[in-house]
Amino acid sequence: MAGNTFGTLFKLTTFGESHGEAIGGIVDGCPAGLKIDVSLIQLALDRRKPGQSRITTQRKEEDTVEFLSGIFEGKTTGSPIGFVIKNNNQKTTDYEHIKDKFRPSHADFTYHQKYGIRDYRGGGRSSARETASRVVGGAIAQQILTLQNIKINAFVSQVGNIKLIKNYSELDLEKTYLHPTRCPDDTISNVMFDYIDKIRKEGDTVGGKISCVIANLPVGLGEPVFDRFEADLAKAMLSINATKGFEIGDGFDSMLLKGSEHNDEFYVVKNKVKTKSNHSGGVQGGITNGEDVFFNVAFKPVATIMKPQQTVNSNFEEVIIEGKGRHDPCVLPRAVAIVEAMTALVVIDHLLRNKLSKL
Amino acid sequence: MAGNTFGTLFKLTTFGESHGEAIGGIVDGCPAGLKIDVSLIQLALDRRKPGQSRITTQRKEEDTVEFLSGIFEGKTTGSPIGFVIKNNNQKTTDYEHIKDKFRPSHADFTYHQKYGIRDYRGGGRSSARETASRVVGGAIAQQILTLQNIKINAFVSQVGNIKLIKNYSELDLEKTYLHPTRCPDDTISNVMFDYIDKIRKEGDTVGGKISCVIANLPVGLGEPVFDRFEADLAKAMLSINATKGFEIGDGFDSMLLKGSEHNDEFYVVKNKVKTKSNHSGGVQGGITNGEDVFFNVAFKPVATIMKPQQTVNSNFEEVIIEGKGRHDPCVLPRAVAIVEAMTALVVIDHLLRNKLSKL
Amino acid sequence: MAGNTFGTLFKLTTFGESHGEAIGGIVDGCPAGLKIDVSLIQLALDRRKPGQSRITTQRKEEDTVEFLSGIFEGKTTGSPIGFVIKNNNQKTTDYEHIKDKFRPSHADFTYHQKYGIRDYRGGGRSSARETASRVVGGAIAQQILTLQNIKINAFVSQVGNIKLIKNYSELDLEKTYLHPTRCPDDTISNVMFDYIDKIRKEGDTVGGKISCVIANLPVGLGEPVFDRFEADLAKAMLSINATKGFEIGDGFDSMLLKGSEHNDEFYVVKNKVKTKSNHSGGVQGGITNGEDVFFNVAFKPVATIMKPQQTVNSNFEEVIIEGKGRHDPCVLPRAVAIVEAMTALVVIDHLLRNKLSKL
């Protein structure tokens, strides 16, 4: 059973390889009657696209989405929304040198072994280019969330060992996209920028952490016992290229507190139940409790480096591989839009699922 | 759409509340012809059951599994395997005091709001008692994995700020269950034990970290692009009660290395492709590469403490709640068996899925 | 991927073999807050159980359902509803003679080949006994449908070549269960009864047709393009043991009319859109139009006959098999409750699905 569909009620299925004709997808399950603002979808895509500053890859991919179905006179019809993004800037020759070689820490070897065949051009299906389709799906979902005032804000909170210290409540998350690093703190952002640029000049790469806040969520999202809200978030995040970890609320640090310190005591304000602290990160028993959901995602450094590495070819002989082409020294600035998109897909799916909880 | 089923081909659906008649489940999709050793399933259950030492809850739950279908003359028949575990040691009166109160950082409030009704006895469906059914499903899966020599070993690697320093390769993971803490290092285990016992006497609780290694996996498990092996592991782990984080390979620390340091270079030994390092934790492009899969899971401290806490009742009035009953000061020793079970369910599902990759 | 789950949002998973410990199932996705009248569920089971008259099998199966979870203080909680029906009247020795023989037109041969192992006792999983679990699931669904005034009435409309001539609108469908044949027409019912009794004495069996009407359905049930309302009904019916055909509205006779005769013209009454005729059987474009849904299901004669037949054993040798045991000469009277149950499962699933159509 292949795994190219995300979601249970609001379902995104994507297709497409880095250097094929086009990438794209189908959103099935979007309720009818939603006004679609295509410019907002294109904006989300633009936030992910390469070439936005000198610290992202200089490949030019215009990434223009075309909708083929499911929208009529500006509104969704309840029919599946098919869309494509043409691949215009394919330089297949860039990849001839990896045709028979497995790049270290890339998917070349595992795809080759799993499928017995591999579209090696630009990583083929394993390329992060596929995530552009997720951004389209997420941006559609986001338009429903906006109607309910739900806000999703991701931002870069760490690059290498450069960390954002401030809590998200002290930051202006609306300004994240004004920073090329997507870190919404002027000082830290500048340090990150310079560091990424230095790494780029070395021909090396670096990873980091993206944090994300979901505000104004209703109480009740999440489906016990397996499809907990945070379980589906974790899956969504770990399905993004280069991610290696996920934590919600206090996450790995929660073990440093005792129960009496970590528990979030309830109180009442204006007939609404709130918690005094939010160590839980907005979920209890797998269900949102109305507080902000807050989580972090770890990204490893990009595998493609501009340095020679030892590896193996498809004849299982040891060879040297040289780094070539136009690549990102740090994927995080572009990945912020992807984290937001996947988050939106999780939220919309659980909003629809929760409609069915009570009689 | 409710969420009580885990897996796509090897599917476990569980039912049951803490203080109802019974808990249990159905395993659908187990291939026919598998010899079932019920004693091994019972052993896994025993490793999870309470009352094994003074640092776990003193509730007596015998947790005896009864199989109702799907096994004939000792072998699976391809029909669904139905099973029940009776609830014998129900003290419903223990819970009268929480009938109308929402325990902090428990699921009481969120279940109440989501469903409009709540089986408050012992947490009802949100109780970790449900995980006994997962242990049964996982122990069935494990019997197929054993035929393929695949080994899953989880162990406690941190409690509060007491950390296991040694790498898993330096430990004898076969001895994990000999330690009441499930930490396979004599010295650290003793420190952990004393610490948990101290916390218990305080009426408080503590969290920690469980690490898990899967050895001898074939290359090729994982289904791009959404159902990556690590994405499904992350979901499985975050679906366990009290978990707050997941990381694979170097996880959150991977951002401290540059690409040139983090990449796992390939080499060949005896016509097999291996990697020199394993920062990736055994997955690349969402697919296992044949190296050990290694991951960590963060657990928050248990929410039930023996101390008074401020909270809210179902009339949305602020009240004080007192801790009562028999509870775990630290859930980790019992959760090791659950982590192993959920891991086994992920592996078996992907083994079956991978059977379909090639013509 | 095994197939023991029916439905997408209101999901019934069944387990159990004819002569195992118990049969049962899990209903997942039942909304919370539904008052459960267990006596109505037991009534539906009683309508399916054997031994109700001399034209059904004289096996005594009490078929008492026990609920294990998901119901608290008489109401559903949103948690999965687990239930069992114990197998009390197992005479395994009745089946020793078929242990190694494949009964003609039974599932013995196909199960044996598919799974390589077979629980031969009473047909094991392939026994129609499994449908008792469906009746439980359907009876739960029915309690939601009743709140919306939706009525499902199935009845026997043909046995052998004895046909009910009257249209359903001329019959009192509330009296169906007063007739041992489940044909709600005194005269035809008596003829059918005598015919089935005659067939029984011959040691032979006979098939027939069950018709079903769903009244008071809302407009809008059915999910284009694959999960049309009638497509899911067809699947539901063909999933019942011994069924060989399904038709809706005019069905196979619709080809005898021209378009100008078959089309159902719309008109308006009390601001409601109605159709003058109902050749379509209440569905257009795969979606209910508010008219009665009407369909027929064909049942072949029961495969177990009290006569010697030529067959093959598991060594692939030709042998003679003798009919033994207590069997139904005609399955239709008992199958009416099963058709109603499966219909209720289709309707409830589509009611829930339709909740998601519009924003």
Place this chain on the structure above:
Amino acid sequence: MAGNTFGTLFKLTTFGESHGEAIGGIVDGCPAGLKIDVSLIQLALDRRKPGQSRITTQRKEEDTVEFLSGIFEGKTTGSPIGFVIKNNNQKTTDYEHIKDKFRPSHADFTYHQKYGIRDYRGGGRSSARETASRVVGGAIAQQILTLQNIKINAFVSQVGNIKLIKNYSELDLEKTYLHPTRCPDDTISNVMFDYIDKIRKEGDTVGGKISCVIANLPVGLGEPVFDRFEADLAKAMLSINATKGFEIGDGFDSMLLKGSEHNDEFYVVKNKVKTKSNHSGGVQGGITNGEDVFFNVAFKPVATIMKPQQTVNSNFEEVIIEGKGRHDPCVLPRAVAIVEAMTALVVIDHLLRNKLSKL
């Protein structure tokens, strides 16, 4: 939960409206390494396309399929296969007259009520044009079936009351597509042709029956208890536009035989188990037994007629609607390719599912 995906392991998701930019779909789950002959896929599409003779609609739709992904150097890669078929011959003005009117026995009313919005152009999503995407999916599936020598042959066996009398074994099914009627019997085909042409001149329409044979199936396809082979076939057939019935083997006629007449006795030939008769139509207990699977599908007359009809508009006022445009007097000749495609999708899905039955 929307319903635009067919299949569980080999999954086809379609999108597209009659008069939108394009229709298309994604095949997910096609095993890697399959040689794709695009000309055979185009041939299947051509067999479905309009304008092939004067008894089908004279609309010109070239229906050229373009593959966007999932195929590399002529072979499937295991990645999802995205494809589009552009809509070139859209005459939207043809449909202005139905913009606000509900055509009798069409999906206009039900879509309008279900979704609150309707792409009225050419029926939008409810148009049979969508089935072109199914033909593409089915033709891909067929290429795997061909490797296993499995043959699917559908043909028109009845139009109005003109019936094909001969059994399929007496017909040359390879010649079906040489007849404009798709009835592989010269004499009957001619009578059908003249009758359809007469009906066309009357401005009326007519329905009929398509029969289908699947030869060389292995024993073992079908997943008890709900996903029986015939249940999935029934669903597939009833998901096709204008279908009203399905029967397998003797179908509705099986009730005219006694068990002793209907049972298919087993015998052995060349160490293979065969049945003397095939009343069951190749399935027993929901699983294929190795005999030919044979089934019939009923089609109602096309709803669009060239005659005035009474109906209702979207203001719920009674109005007259006139037939306009280029339509099929009889959909059956074009539907043969669709029946074959849906059959191929059912077979491939069950072939893959059956790979998982045994250890």
